[in-house]
Amino acid sequence: MQKLERKELVDLLRQMLLMRRFEEKCAEMYAMGKIGGFLHLYIGQEAVAAGAISVLRPDDYVIASYREHGHALARGCDPRKIMAELFGRADGLCKGKGGSMHLFDKTHNFLGGHAIVAGQIPIGTGAAFASQYEGKDQVTLCFFGDAAVNQGVFHEALNLAALWHLPIVYICENNRYGMGTAVERATPVRELYRRAEAYGMPGETVDGMDVLAVRECVGSAVERARRERIPSLIEAKTYRFRGHSMADPGTYRTKEEIEREKQRDPLVLFRDYLTAEAMIKESDWKVLEKEIRVTVEEAVRYADASAEPPVEWLCTDVYVSER
């Protein structure tokens, strides 16, 4: 990978900070009852989406699970429209019909948030299939959690991708728990990237708390997919600082463990790295914080001002003819 200029590095930091502050605001809005349903926060995992998506071109595809606010933001989706979607409003990305778990944005080739664990893996594979079919050099990034590797379609999709040489990079975000079930309680082979061996595709693991390491690793895999049509499986080792959703009893892990993991907060690590490298100063950070605060407040204002979807929309978008 090419070494990043200062501006690009600061952009990455800005993006991670946006994810963090945006979602902290989401938690607040959830507590206020402005966001309903299931809300799965990405806090702690920001380096994965930020680093991985930073290597893509605008015409590449991204698909993710239901914990996808960060991926949507990293892809460039409008924070205002995401917040409006979370509020269930007409100006939301999906007109308020999708909600937190189903963010889609065609203008950014963001193929959605999918809420059946692993359900998006064959679909992302299909996007890669289409790129190959049409002779285009696009790449698909397909994100999922550690629990998804135990679903049948994970196996089916990776087998097909390897068999057909599809330009896709599978990114398993191993945050160590599928809801409340630790990886070691779900599969005997804990090195999830080794699943790649079964399909004869490259499998790698990367520190998912290190945004530049993720960028480097995914960057090589994306180039491999784009130039040589070799799919890859990357396991990004990360940790979710918040509960699985907003209703998480926290019975399956200790406070000490969470505190320990927070010592490797990807946002803090990257900020400290850039500070140590003299790329940013304390004052730059303050400016960034302020800028992001404005963006997030603006998103909330926009969502608040947006109307509820009219009841006439209930039965539209079921079929194209009734769109």
Next chain:
Amino acid sequence: MAIITYREALNQALREEMRRDPRVFLMGEEVGLYQGAYKVSQGLLEEFGPKRVIDTPISEAGFTGVGIGAAMVGLRPIVEMMTFNFALVAIDQIVNQAAKILYMSGGQYNVPMVIRGPGGPAHQLAAQHSQSMESYFYHVPGLKIVRPGTPKDAKGLLKSAIRDDDPVIFIESELLYGTKGEVPDGDYTIPLGVGDIKREGRDVTIVAYSTMLLLALQAAEELEKEGISVEVVDPRTLRPLDTELILESVKKTNRAVVMESGAGFGGIGTVIGEIISEQAFDYLDAPVERVTGANAPTPYAKNLERAKIPSKERLIAAVKKVLAV
């Protein structure tokens, strides 16, 4: 008009649509080299090559999902289920993804794909290979369900299904592949959601599709000899359902028998019966009668299988019951 088999009609539809639109491709188990488990895709590999006629491993959920993703970004996949029973392996992809993506995305991403293959009872294939799968799918908003009974309908409806912008479940029948019928020359389509009066009559309406349609036509012929005039309505697509056509016929005959090969409990007959009762109650001279498969898995033994599936005799008895003769 040429007389061809149902199988040939489907093959022509696939061939013509693949010639017409390079975005259309066929994917499934044994569709290429093997020439199709039921020979529906015979010769397509030779004409279109392995890029567009794609043999898959036995991976229904996986390749159905691949079809969905490809459809979302602009291709028009035709996914073949060797038999529709295997679609249950892919039902999450079909119901949770294909059917809902347009809605969840607020209208941004549509899924123009066809999932097709044979379904319903055949000859002694036993419980896991003889189910009428339409009932698993017609409940789902976002899916369209096609159940053609004749070569002409099979071709015209498949062409429409391939051109449709929504996911279409297209269920053929092992028992119909070898049946023959007249098919119009040249390019023609039959719109989804438009039923067809397969036989006009005055005294009673039979609603039947797929293999049950053939049974209904035979029964109508026999009843004619007894002086009973039967109208046979073939809905052809179950969703959207041509309720107008069914209601018009019932309003004319004042009596209705609804047929289906699958188990009766929760079957399509309950839906059609309810529509008739709700919207044509004042026209009915007798309660709607249903002739359905037994509420049991399909057995292997010949005699038991015969008892499981609706017969012409049971249909004739039902017609006489609504006529009180």
